[in-house]
Amino acid sequence: MQLEALVERFRQKDVSAFEKLYDMYAVNISGAINTIVRDEDLAQEICQDVFLKVWNKAEHYNSSKGRFFTWVLNIARNAAIDKVRSKSHKNSKKNLSADYFVGILAYEESSEGTIDTDRLKRLVKGLKAKCIEIIEMLYFRGYTQKEAAEELEIPVGTVKTRNRSCISQLRENLNL
Amino acid sequence: MDVNEYIASGILELYVAGQLSEKENSEVYTLAMEHPEIAAEIESIEAAVLDLARTAAPSQKPEFESLKNRLPLQEDTKVVTIAKKDTNWTAYLGWAASLLLALGLFWVYNQNSELKSRIEVANQENRKLEQQIAESDTSLEKSRTLLQTIRDKDITVVPLGGQKVSPESYAKAYWNKKEQKVFIDAQGLPDPPDGMVYQVWSLKVDPLTPTSMGILEDFVSDDNKVFALANPNDSEAFGITLEPAGGSVSPNLEQLYALGAVSS
Secondary structure, X not given: OHHHHHHHHHHOOOHHHHHHHHHHHHHHHHHHHHHHHXXXXXXXXXXXXXXXXXXXXXXXXXXXXXXHHHHHHHHHHHHHHHHHHOHHHOOOOOOOOOOHHHHHHHOOOOOOOOOOHHXXXXXXXXXXXXXXXXXXXXXXXXXOHHHHHHHHOOOHHHHHHHHHHHHHHHXXXXXX | OOHHHHHHOOHHHHHHHOOOOHXXXXXXXXXXXXXXXXXXXXXXXXXXXXXXXXXXXXXXXXXXXXXXXXXXXXXXXXXXXXXHHHHHHHHHHHHHHHXXXXXXXXXXXXXXXXXXXXXXXXXXXXXXXXXXXXXXXHHHHHHHHHHHHHHOOOEEEEEXXXXXXXXXXXXXXXXXXXXXXXXXXXXXXXXXXXXXXXEEEEEXXXXXEEEEEEEOOOOOXXXXXXEEEEOOOOOOEEEEEEEEOXXXXXXXXXXXXXXXXXXX
């Protein structure tokens, strides 16, 4: 498919292919970063750094690293977590717990304003808090299955199946 | 493989989350290539996660242009730079190799010269040693002849004692009457002064008649100090005197160094 070809051209350091991939994923990646740093300007800044890194590491990507998006998401997550843990954020009360989406939903009247809460609500409609939590842990925080299982106090095997059903619910909502 | 069961297992959700090992990632990738249902499922999962992430995105859209300016060098420049670097590197390597080769050759040349001169020295040493061996052989041959002569049963040995002028002196005469030859062993005589020689005399006692048998030539340079002289006389005694170079007609008895009678 087209994505495959784009990624291949990107690996050959084709700037135009890179630009297309950027257009496809940059917004989502900056969103994923924002769930961790919770600072829009900083999220923007980190997002640019992440894509710069992605460009520099282009030849390191291959299909054994998973989806292109998954690879970039992993780099973004690490960059964001590093930033939060760095000295500049030492005094920040924000931590890495998986409560971004849950938190927003809990305070519907949150004055953050920029967050597309309507859209979020539509997406997570009917999802339990535990479901949103597990998705946030596995996709946005980089928890391993084992870590997620410990955090949620459920067997490791359950993580896989619960995640599957939660994502399925999310997908259904997406098609609404 | 049951594709539906595989999809239902939840592994594809973990795949998109990046929770699988590189090996598992490759397996999923291969299966997705073979089964369009799996590929489609993966895209749907990814789309859902992308959408969820988008809800948290900052309001201001990220600009590619600002990133583009930060990309390390543009395509064309980059290629040229790499090529240039490569060339330089190869050139340096080439020069380094040439230098090494030159040094190596120079070293080998030096080694060669040194070895050649060592061989020359060894050859010279060899020739010297061969000559020494030859000389030793000759000397050994001489000694053997001498020893054989002295041991001959026809030999009469006559000890010559030191006289007034030089009481410490002594000599021996080995007389082969049959061959009419006398060997004088003059090791016990001092070196004669310059311009003087020892002269050997055959003596008859009654009346005292000296007959010259000859002089001891090259006394100083002779190593074994054994001299062969002819003696056709019926000698009764032998005497050695110091005479002027060339010898004398009659002995100077004042300078008699050694004297010994033949025992009958």
